[in-house]
Amino acid sequence: MSSQNPPLDENSKRQWSVEDFEIGKPLGRGKFGRVYVARERHSKYVVALKIIFKEQIKKHKIDHQLMREMEIQTNLRHPNILRLYGWFHDADRVFLILEYAHNGELYKELRKRGHLSEKHAATYILSLTKALAYCHEKHVIHRDIKPENLLLDHEGRLKIADFGWSVQSTNKRHTMCGTLDYLAPEMVENKAHDYTVDNWTLGILCYEFLYGVPPFEAESQLDTFKRIIKVDLSFPSTPSVSLDAKNLISRLLVKDSARRLSLQKIMEHPWIIKNANPMALCGISRHLGLPE
Numbered sequence: 650m651s652s653q654n655p656p657l658d659e660n661s662k663r664q665w666s667v668e669d670f671e672i673g674k675p676l677g678r679g680k681f682g683r684v685y686v687a688r689e690r691h692s693k694y695v696v697a698l699k700i701i702f703k704e705q706i707k708k709h710k711i712d713h714q715l716m717r718e719m720e721i722q723t724n725l726r727h728p729n730i731l732r733l734y735g736w737f738h739d740a741d742r743v744f745l746i747l748e749y750a751h752n753g754e755l756y757k758e759l760r761k762r763g764h765l766s767e768k769h770a771a772t773y774i775l776s777l778t779k780a781l782a783y784c785h786e787k788h789v790i791h792r793d794i795k796p797e798n799l800l801l802d803h804e805g806r807l808k809i810a811d812f813g814w815s816v817q818s819t820n821k822r823h824t825m826c827g828t829l830d831y832l833a834p835e836m837v838e839n840k841a842h843d844y845t846v847d848n849w850t851l852g853i854l855c856y857e858f859l860y861g862v863p864p865f866e867a868e869s870q871l872d873t874f875k876r877i878i879k880v881d882l883s884f885p886s887t888p889s890v891s892l893d894a895k896n897l898i899s900r901l902l903v904k905d906s907a908r909r910l911s912l913q914k915i916m917e918h919p920w921i922i923k924n925a926n927p928m929a930l931c932g933i934s935r936h937l938g939l940p941e
């Protein structure tokens with residue numbers, strides 16, 4: 650698969666159609682449509698084809714939201730953000746040509762392993778932090794980051810895959826539709842929020858990577874809501890987690906959004922410096938024989 654300048658690059662400005670692709674197995678399905686592995690016939694380039702039914706778009710009135718998200722996604726270019734190469738439509742469907750992440754969903758790896766090592770967790774948090782810093786530079790916030798929206802490419806590199814609109818595939822955790830676990834206090838209290846909500850979410854994800862569950866998980870949404878606004882944070886004694894990791898989490902899960910650690914400070918935090926694999930960003934870790 651030629652990686653340099655993929656033929657799908659929109660510079661070719663060509664009009665794609667479904668005949669250009671051999672469609673393979675479904676990767677997941679949701680309310681609005683499905684995602685399939687697909688291969689562009691001429692270049693043999695493997696992609697993920699997200700197919701959304703127009704009548705579903707009309708029914709759920711998501712056309713503006715979908716267009717805005719596609720506009721954003723097309724212009725984001727970062728090693729840790731899943732590419733949207735282009736899109737096309739036919740009489741009754743809209744097709745999104747997405748980068749294919751060969752190793753699937755990060756949350757399945759998290760469920761399988763129970764929790765991640767500090768090196769894996771720190772590497773993913775660093776990748777997410779750099780992707781978010783890039784998004785904030787482009788004035789894109791609140792990427793609705795949760796494990797269900799994170800994918801892994803063939804080199805185990807993290808890719809943020811969400812469009813901010815939900816194709817809630819049924820094989821995801823049912824608590825996902827509407828879960829509060831990842832939302833900052835100002836979000837759940839419906840107050841004005843700014844890009845520091847993403848800093849809060851990084852704290853949630855860091856905790857979940859290391860302990861296997863989000864910090865404010867509770868039986869009911871109401872209990873989760875109460876724990877979030879109280880910042881009712883506690884660290885279980887097992888698995889054993891370093892003080893540095895707990896320090897970073899405690900400096901992100903702060904109610905006053907102005908006091909949360911900045912993205913730049915996260916990148917310079919001792920736990921990140923000590924544990925993150927810096928090569929994971931450009932995905933040459935495997936070739937250099939660095940620990941995965």
Ligand SMILES: CCc1cccc(CC)c1NC(=O)n1cc2c(c1)/C(=N\C(=O)c1ccc(N3CCN(C)CC3)cc1)N=N2
Pocket residue numbers: 676677678679683684697699747748749750751752753754797798799800810811815816817818
């Ligand atoms: C499923 C549709 C959906 C609904 C809601 C949100 C999202 C974004 C994550 C998505 N996915 C989406 O847009 N996706 C865009 C994508 C995409 C999903 C994807 N890959 C996979 O889904 C995938 C899953 C399992 C996989 N395995 C290979 C190794 N095996 C051992 C295990 C399985 C390999 C690839 N690549 N681009």
